[in-house]
Amino acid sequence: MSGFRLADGGRVDRRSKRNFTFDGKAQWGYVGDSLASALLAQGQMLFGRSFKYHRPRGILGAGVEEPNALVTVDRGPGRVTPNLRAPSVAIYDGLIATSQNRFPTLKTDLIAVNNMLSAFFPAGFYNKTFMWPRGAWEKVYEPIIRRLAGLGDSPTTRDPDHYDATYAHCETLVVGAGPAGIAAALEAAASGGRVFLIDEQEEIGGGALSDPAQWAWLAEATAKLAAMDNVTVLERTTAIGHYHQNFVVAAQRLADHLSLEDAEGPREKLWRIRAGEVVLAMGAIERPLVFEGNDVPGVMLASAARTFALRYGVAVGRKIVVMAVHDSGWRDALALHAAGVPIAAIVDLRREIAPELAEAAREARIACYPGYAVTSVSGSLAVKGVTIALAGVGKGQKLDCDAVLMAGGWTPTVHLWSHAKGSLRWDDSWGAYVPDKTHENLRCVGACGGDWDFGNGLSVGLLPAPKPLHESKAFVDFQNDVKARDIGLAVQEGFRSIEHIKRYTTNGMATDQGKTSNLNGLQIASGVLSRPVTEIGLTTFRPPYTPQSFGAMLGHHKEALFQPLRKTGIDDWADAHGAVYENVAQWRRARYFPQGSEDMDAAVARECRTVRSAVGLFDASTLGKIEVVGPDAAEFLNRMYTNPWKSLEPGRCRYGLLLGEHGFIIDDGVSARLAPDRFHLTTTTGGAARVLNMMEDYLQTEWSDLDVWLTSTSEQWAVIAVQGPKARDVIAPLVEGIDLSAEAFPHMAVREGKFCGVDTRLFRVSFTGELGFEVNVPAQHGRMVWEAIWAEGQKHGAAAYGTETMHVLRAEKGFIIVGQDTDGTVTPDDAGLGWAVGKKKPDFVGKRSLSRPDIVAAGRKQLVGLLTDDPQEVLEEGAQIVADPNQPVPMKMIGHVTSSYHSATLGRSIAMALVAGGRDRMGETLYIPMPGKTISAKVVMPMFYDAEGSRLNG
Amino acid sequence: MLLIHCPYCDEARPEVEFVYGGEAHIARPVDPSTYSDEQWEEFLYIRNNPRGRHHERWRHTHGCGRFFNAVRDTVTDVFEATYKAGETRK
């Protein structure tokens, strides 16, 4: 209980109180307070428990750099946000905030017992556990780590909020609205271009908010910006990343500072801003110092104490010791003293202090200890005092205090500069990296550009101490609980690059991305290795600058808008007739049409029997379609597909097999020649765009001499497959101008005419093995034509069938599905489709690869049929196959099941599989080991029904 | 997100309109059957992976649909040039 509200001062509105709760206890603050300042004003020093050791932790900083005071804010079901930084949370009436990582309460955390077991969590702990017995990891370490370590709890219910997103363009984007950013924005705005000024805080002003002398200027500048039409000022907006060509993504928090009742509209808005010039004015973050006890609640950054006092009117203690290695600590101490915050002493590792600072401290009657360092802090839940020693190793001297301020120098905030791949150079006067060169139209101004007067100082990080490094309990990374000795251990174990040290110790890998720990970690590694910092490197900053909600990232792209859902013109009919859908690529397709209480198996069995015995209707509109037109169309297809096309007569169809140049099957489909210079190609549903892209590639870049035009017509045609012995009878009354007789219209032929009075391309093709037609009509007539066929079909006992039945019927015939029975490593011969390869063709895409040594070698996986010894056993697709079930584990796997169904027609299960040397294994029994049992199956040809194909000719 | 200048549309458009097409200036042999296995392997699979200037193909898929070539710096991602298919290597 040491912080308190100062009698006056600060930007808070002392006439307006706000009530909230922290850990269930009623608290209050003023309008303008952050959660941190309001609680500090009430004397709260303890804010959370640490990540690994559950150590009590207080406030370190006053901004987004805060690593310790992470809270969960609960705005109702689905609106629970963990890991918010208390200094960045604005209070409102009814705010419910809770501390994290404590069990059961913040003050008595039982798990903090492993504070004593911290030897259990050394650097590289995670890596080392992987080298221990696997059983120990699964049963002991992982459950323990999951229980102990972690930050907050993930929400478990759906987020009911919505999130907006927008694009913006401007001549100048300024990130950060401190004095430097505001000046840059005013200057850019004067030239008339569009200017965006964005800032992450509740109000613009940055560092000026903590300096009352600048408030008059700030108010004036704010009003001036607001009055300019070409300036957009966005508060509560965090530039989370800089991407190529000055594309900056920023998340604006629209509602989190309001109670749920007062919040209207979206919670956040994600801005994607393309700017001609980007000006980074992101300021700098003060560095903590590394000494024993530097994580006791009450030890914080000097700049934070200054902000709490001058911006919020809150003193962080009643007797404060400043531990500085930098002039800015003295300046902050003096400013705090002037504001009525009791500063007891300034300890500075430097023996020489700037005379004006020393003099001012003397006048303020602040005890000064030049050349001294804090060597320990007493107190566990709050600071009770410090021990200081000359040069850290002299005789210890105790000072009473209730807060310790650290002034370790300043680190320019170069995160976005680094996102933009801007280079950095080491600057000795800053003891930090500062921006150097960039290829973007990007510049840094103010402190983040290394252009700010914080005074002079040392860049030491680790204070000298009586104990050796390997005994030091001083913390470097507060959020990830990394100690100075962990970095020493990493170096001792052989790590040299900071990128490796970082990963081994996890220094800088927490949600704060090392905003307060990277430089200190680097300095310590440099010291242990006795090599300059610049030789140890610098870890890479990556977006986002601060943690972001998934909601903002997703924006409107959720639920129905997550991705496009493509529906055919017949989809409504299927819906009205009880279709159960499945998604295929972005299409939703009717999978089966259950009647009454049928489950999928029953429905599919009925649909299959109906097609084989009468007739079925199938919506095949999703098939990819490409119109290939031009004098060289046949020549082009001849080069693309394995099959010969030049000899195909107009009016005839051909099954086409498409390979990649590597010789593997990538697509297939039946295509028709409508005229000497016109083909109607079909592709797989999922492959349509890919195939067109590939064809365009060859046409544009390899064979640009060919006169051919390719047009995607996938969505121009509705396709209705009518399959079964009654197919001709069903369509006959609806067709005009086409002779449907078997002689005039044979299998694999195409005719143009009228269907239900509209233009049709009528294909006589079959993917079921039955007599079949595929009726192509312009898409807008699809529903009408489907209903007409359906009505006719009812006279012949027709059923609608879905993709599942289509799969079973084609599998009974051994027809492959590219992507299911092939996997990108299957050649035509592997798939048993050698017959589709034009042997006499001099060239086609992939031909040369078919004679590569590995492709012609024996023992390749080949497509075969499998019949389980138990006819009712349906294999699992993807199941692995072995030749000998009694061999020791791990077994030699010789293939896998690609397709497997129960066939109602055959009254048993059928399967296809890719098996090494499969066609030489006909009649062999193979084994499919499954959990709890091993299934045996006989290898057969992948053709289970009507091998002679007589049913096609009905 | 990159802005890419399509030499056919003569416009800088956002990356989402384009699809990357691999290394440029790798012509398919006129008669692949004359290639040895080693030559064919080289054609199929062996690509440059330079640090710096990279000649590569892009397609303006959601625009004019044309394939074109580009020189991009693989370190900075800055496009030095984009030019039409068939034009000499820059």
Ligand SMILES: [Zn+2]
């Ligand atoms: Zn274009």
